[in-house]
Amino acid sequence: xxIKSMNINETMKHPKEIAFTILMVSWVMLFAALFLAYAxxxxxxxxxxxxxxEEVSLYWPIISTVLVVISSYTLYLFSKNxxxxxxxxxxxxxxxxxxxxxxxxxxxxxxxEMNSTGLDVGSGTFASIIQAFSWIHAAHIFMGIIALCWLLxxxxxxxxxxxxxxxxxxxxxxxxxxIVWLLMxxxxxxx
Amino acid sequence: xxxxxxxxxxxxxxxxxYVFSYDHKVIGKQFLWYxxxxxxxxxxxxxxxxxxxxxxxxxxxxxxxxxxxxxxxIVPPDTYSMLxxxxxxxxxxxxxxxxxxxxxxxxxxxxxxxARDMAFPIFNMLSFHIAVLSGALxxxxxxxxxxxxxxxxxxxxTLSTLVGSPGAGQTLWCLSIFVLGVSSTMGAVNYITTVICxxxxxxxxxxMPLTIWGLWLTAILNAIFLPVLGAGVILLTFDRVFGTTFFxxxxxxxxxxxxxxxxxxxxxxxxxxxxxxxxxPAWGMVSDFLSFFARKPAFGAKAxxxxxxxxxxxxxxxxxxxxxxxxxxxLLTQTFMTLTMTISIPSAILFANWLGTLYxxxxxxxxxxxxxxxxxxxxxxxxxxxxxxxxxxxxxYLHDTYFVVGHFxxxxxxxxxxxxxxxxxxxxxxxxxxxxxxxxxxxxxxITMVGLNGVxxxxxxxxxxxxxxxxxxxxxxxxLEKLIPMNKxxxxxxxxxxVGQLPFVWNFVYSLYKGKKAxxxxxxxxxxxxxxxxxxxxxxxxxxxxxxxxxxxFGNPKLDNGRDFQYQTxxxxx
Numbered sequence: 001x002x003i004k005s006m007n008i009n010e011t012m013k014h015p016k017e018i019a020f021t022i023l024m025v026s027w028v029m030l031f032a033a034l035f036l037a038y039a040x041x042x043x044x045x046x047x048x049x050x051x052x053x054e055e056v057s058l059y060w061p062i063i064s065t066v067l068v069v070i071s072s073y074t075l076y077l078f079s080k081n082x083x084x085x086x087x088x089x090x091x092x093x094x095x096x097x098x099x100x101x102x103x104x105x106x107x108x109x110x111x112x113e114m115n116s117t118g119l120d121v122g123s124g125t126f127a128s129i130i131q132a133f134s135w136i137h138a139a140h141i142f143m144g145i146i147a148l149c150w151l152l153x154x155x156x157x158x159x160x161x162x163x164x165x166x167x168x169x170x171x172x173x174x175x176x177x178x179i180v181w182l183l184m185x186x187x188x189x190x191x
Numbered sequence: 192x193x194x195x196x197x198x199x200x201x202x203x204x205x206x207x208x209y210v211f212s213y214d215h216k217v218i219g220k221q222f223l224w225y226x227x228x229x230x231x232x233x234x235x236x237x238x239x240x241x242x243x244x245x246x247x248x249x250x251x252x253x254x255x256x257x258x259x260x261x262x263x264x265i266v267p268p269d270t271y272s273m274l275x276x277x278x279x280x281x282x283x284x285x286x287x288x289x290x291x292x293x294x295x296x297x298x299x300x301x302x303x304x305x306a307r308d309m310a311f312p313i314f315n316m317l318s319f320h321i322a323v324l325s326g327a328l329x330x331x332x333x334x335x336x337x338x339x340x341x342x343x344x345x346x347x348x349t350l351s352t353l354v355g356s357p358g359a360g361q362t363l364w365c366l367s368i369f370v371l372g373v374s375s376t377m378g379a380v381n382y383i384t385t386v387i388c389x390x391x392x393x394x395x396x397x398x399m400p401l402t403i404w405g406l407w408l409t410a411i412l413n414a415i416f417l418p419v420l421g422a423g424v425i426l427l428t429f430d431r432v433f434g435t436t437f438f439x440x441x442x443x444x445x446x447x448x449x450x451x452x453x454x455x456x457x458x459x460x461x462x463x464x465x466x467x468x469x470x471x472p473a474w475g476m477v478s479d480f481l482s483f484f485a486r487k488p489a490f491g492a493k494a495x496x497x498x499x500x501x502x503x504x505x506x507x508x509x510x511x512x513x514x515x516x517x518x519x520x521x522l523l524t525q526t527f528m529t530l531t532m533t534i535s536i537p538s539a540i541l542f543a544n545w546l547g548t549l550y551x552x553x554x555x556x557x558x559x560x561x562x563x564x565x566x567x568x569x570x571x572x573x574x575x576x577x578x579x580x581x582x583x584x585x586x587x588y589l590h591d592t593y594f595v596v597g598h599f600x601x602x603x604x605x606x607x608x609x610x611x612x613x614x615x616x617x618x619x620x621x622x623x624x625x626x627x628x629x630x631x632x633x634x635x636x637x638i639t640m641v642g643l644n645g646v647x648x649x650x651x652x653x654x655x656x657x658x659x660x661x662x663x664x665x666x667x668x669x670x671l672e673k674l675i676p677m678n679k680x681x682x683x684x685x686x687x688x689x690v691g692q693l694p695f696v697w698n699f700v701y702s703l704y705k706g707k708k709a710x711x712x713x714x715x716x717x718x719x720x721x722x723x724x725x726x727x728x729x730x731x732x733x734x735x736x737x738x739x740x741x742x743x744x745f746g747n748p749k750l751d752n753g754r755d756f757q758y759q760t761x762x763x764x765x
Contacts, residue, residue: 012388015310019384026376026418033422033457037437040453050447121435124447128435136425 016162020169024176027140031180034133038187041125049126056119056130060110061189064103065181068141071099072178075148079171082154093151096174100145107138130188137180144174201729213312215297216727218319220622222293223615225322229285236278238689241646243271245675245682247664268663272341273360275661277329279344280364282604283469284371285326290611291472292375292413293322296382296406298618302720303400305391305738307730310384314377321374325367332363340364343661345458346427348438348451353431362431365424372417372424379417382410391719393738397493398759400718400742404496405475408503409468416464416507423457452517459510467506469603470570473610474499474541477563480613481545482743483716484560485552486755489743491544498537498544505534512581516590524583531581538574542567553746557714558632562613565640566606569647573601576651591661594654600647609639612695619699620713624725625706631698638691645684653677717758718742736760 042048049055078092111131114120119127147170157163202208212218239258242251243266250256255264266274297315301308309315332339337358342350346364349355386407390399399407429435436449482489489495511519511527519527545567554560576598579585589595612635619627653674658665665671712721719736720727740763745756749764757764 015384015388018387019310019380022380022383022414023376026380026414029415030418030422033419033460034426036460037422037426037453037457040456041437041450044450045447053447121429121433125436125449126447128429128437128449132426132429132433132435132437135429 014165016165016169020172024172027173027176031137034136035183035187038129038133041129045125050124053119053124053126054117056110056114056189058189060106060113061185064106064110065185067099067103067106068178068181071096071103072175074099075171075174078151079167082151082167083158086155089154093148093154097145097148100141100148100174103141104138104145107134107141110134133184133188137177137184140177140180144170144177147173211316213308213316214729215301215309215312215315216622216731218315219294219296219298221319222289222297222322223622225319225326226286226288226290226294229281229326230290233278233281233286234689234692236274236281238685239266240271240274240278241682241685242266243663244665245679247666269341270338271663272343272661273333273339276340276343276346276364277333280329280340280368283344283465284368285329287469287603287607287611288371288375289322291469291607291614292406292409293319293378295402295472295476295611295614295618296378296410298622299402299720300382300385300406301389302621302723302727302731303403303718303742304386304389304394305719305732305736306385306389307732307735309381310388311381315381318374318377318381321370321377325371325374328363328367328370332360332367335359335363345462346424346454347458348427348430348454349440351427351454352438354439362428365428365431369421369424369428372421375413376417379410379413382406383414386410391736391738394759397496398738398741400475401478401489401492401495401499402472402475404499405471405473405478408499409471412464412468412471412503412506416461416468419457420461420465423454423461426457427454452514455514455517456510459513462513463510464503464506466599466603467502469607471499471503473566473607474570476610476614476617477566478541478545478548479718479742480559480563480617481548481567482745483714484555484557484563485549486555486745487548487552487743488741488745489544490547490550491540492741492743495541495544498540501537502534502541505530505537509534509581512586515583515586528581528583532578535574535578542571542574557616558627558629558636559613559617559714561633561636562609562616565609565636566613569601569605569609569643572648573598573603573606576601589654591659592654593650593658593660596660597647597650597654600650605643605647608643612636612639615699617714618720619702620709621720621725621727623703623706624709625702626709626713627702627706628698631694635691635694635698638694639688642684642686642688642691646681646688649677649681649684653681715754715756717744717756717761719759722758722760739763 074092075096078089078096081092082089111134114127114131119130121128121131151167151170154163154167202212202214209217239251248265250264251258251266255266258264259266259270261267297309300306329339335358337356337360339360340346340351340356340363342356342361346361351361386399386403426435426437430438430449438449438451438454440448440451478489478492478495482492509527509531511523512531515524515527576594580589580595580598616627616632619625656671656674658671658674666675709725711724714721719738722736723732736759738759739761740757740759742759744763747757747764750757751764
């Protein structure tokens with residue numbers, strides 16, 4: 001039996017794009033629920049950080065922010081160049097992965113520092129929120145790094161439609177995590 | 192742009208055919224077996240609960256000594272809490288979800304929209320295997336030292352934190368729900384994409400059978416709101432495993448204390464859409480079946496689809512009505528009450544359309560039709576009793592009584608169960624190529640209907656009399672002692688309903704092997720799945736059909752082909 005491929009309207013988006021958009025909605029809702037929880041717990045307190053707690057030092061959060069923003073930029077450069085310039089884009093992709101790993105290391109340092117200054121997870125909602133949310137975010141960054149490694153075969157596949165979708169979707173995911181971190185940075189450490 | 196569909200050759204080995212199959216039809220059947228298995232477990236748990244309420248302190252007959260040897264067969268109080276927790280969890284997440292969404296969703300969506308498979312077959316397969324993992328986690332939790340979760344299916348803190356339930360059971364419950372959420376989200380992404388991209392040429396959204404509308408809207412709600420529950424149970428797991436303090440208040444937490452109510456917010460933001468997630472597929476199927484068996488076009492099919500959409504949207508805005516008694520500000524309670532009442536408008540349109548479809552139809556009382564009419568009846572009751580719970584003033588009295596239990600069993604359990612049976616009887620010939628026995632099906636229907644109404648109506652009565660849910664032995668309170676006979680009646684009805692499922696089990700298993708061979712189109716309906724042989728071939732359609740008319744073209748006087756219906760592939764008779 002021959003199976004014909006199916007014709008899809010030219011103007012319509014590719015199924016993979018639609019599916020990924022839905023997946024992104026799911027991820028947005030996951031983090032939105034976390035931010036909702038944060039907002040409710042924070043507005044319940046008369047002051048933030050609550051009585052008896054000190055602000056977390058901005059040193060490691062700022063380093064994390066810088067790393068993740070640069071990594072987004074290098075990934076953007078990769079997605080612009082991977083079809084035309086192999087050596088350049090190789091550099092961009094590897095630096096994105098390394099920056100991602102660097103982000104995880106800086107997060108680990110943040111957690112170490114919080115634990116050593118008495119802001120361990122069990123010390124109250126203030127520390128719980130910062131630590132637990134950054135764990136969940138870091139877990140996604142970890143998944144993101146694996147997804148980035150999945151792009152390493154770009155040299156041979158630069159003209160493969162499926163691979164092009166992969167680049168678009170991994171980039172969307174990575175930039176999304178970047179934005180989530182920026183929101184976390186502003187709401188948890190700056191204000 | 193062409194999207195290659197059908198890259199996989201027909202499987203040949205047992206493993207690739209029945210276990211690691213990409214085929215949506217096989218995955219649908221896998222979900223069906225999975226759901227029926229858990230339906231049995233959840234049903235047995237219900238009987239244990241009912242026995243305890245009718246005969247407190249008496250040994251459960253036959254199985255009691257085997258299950259509870261330490262108490263001479265009496266259900267112990269802690270086990271009782273575990274039973275009602277897991278009964279709820281299993282029925283909602285492991286029975287209804289797999290059967291209505293997993294089985295019918297997978298089986299029917301590609302067949303009814305004229306596609307060869309789901310958009311992402313491997314994703315689909317993984318969705319089932321992740322669901323199995325989740326079921327294993329939940330069943331595994333029963334064998335931990337302190338037993339399974341016992342904080343109610345809603346798992347409110349502080350009952351569900353380490354303060355209320357020590358032991359690994361509740362943690363495994365959280366993980367199991369999270370994993371199931373991942374599985375369902377994957378399924379939902381697949382369903383939504385498939386419906387958007389793979390409708391056969393010519394099939395607009397309003398040419399889709401209403402079943403597909405229901406399943407599609409359900410998938411949309413799933414994709415949006417399951418992650419919210421996911422976030423809630425992750426935080427609960429962190430509270431239990433890593434010692435965070437999101438849901439611990441007061442003495443349990445140090446300074447900057449958490450908030451148990453926070454979990455209720457997160458839970459019900461998901462939880463209210465969840466009740467529509469469960470009922471929408473059943474609504475869709477019933478809307479179709481009523482038209483199929485009344486031999487009439489579905490009355491206001493477009494309006495039905497749009498009211499289902501409206502309900503989907505409204506369902507996201509009303510979650511606060513579950514929390515009227517949490518010292519919510521009156522401004523908020525009234526807002527939520529008003530929004531809740533707004534849902535009655537699209538529901539009433541939907542319901543009127545059902546009745547409009549039946550009106551002056553030449554009704555064929557086959558088993559799917561009986562069950563569909565059963566849904567109309569029990570959903571009517573369930574919906575109307577919901578008004579009393581959506582109204583703040585009456586809810587304050589009825590909150591957490593058996594009235595609530597009766598109400599949500601009418602809407603979620605009774606309607607969805609009957610809808611699921613209707614679907615099973617209807618698509619059994621398509622799935623297995625054989626007919627189920629009509630006589631046994633009708634016996635099954637009437638016993639189920641009588642038993643079910645006895646149980647849930649009885650629950651509403653005792654609830655109105657003030658009996659609270661989740662009490663091990665409510666009759667230690669003097670004012671409830673008079674309710675023992677009523678509780679016995681409910682339990683006898685439950686036993687009757689339990690016994691009533693035996694004809695179904697027999698019918699199902701027997702027909703699977705020995706049933707009458709199904710004719711090509713046993714119910715004489717025109718939707719796309721009946722244009723191909725039963726069971727369908729690998730990749731369903733040899734040629735992708737072109738759709739030329741809607742799914743409910745019955746009794747058109749212009750029809751001259753000797754049938755009273757026409758296939759969706761035929762030009763509308765004019």
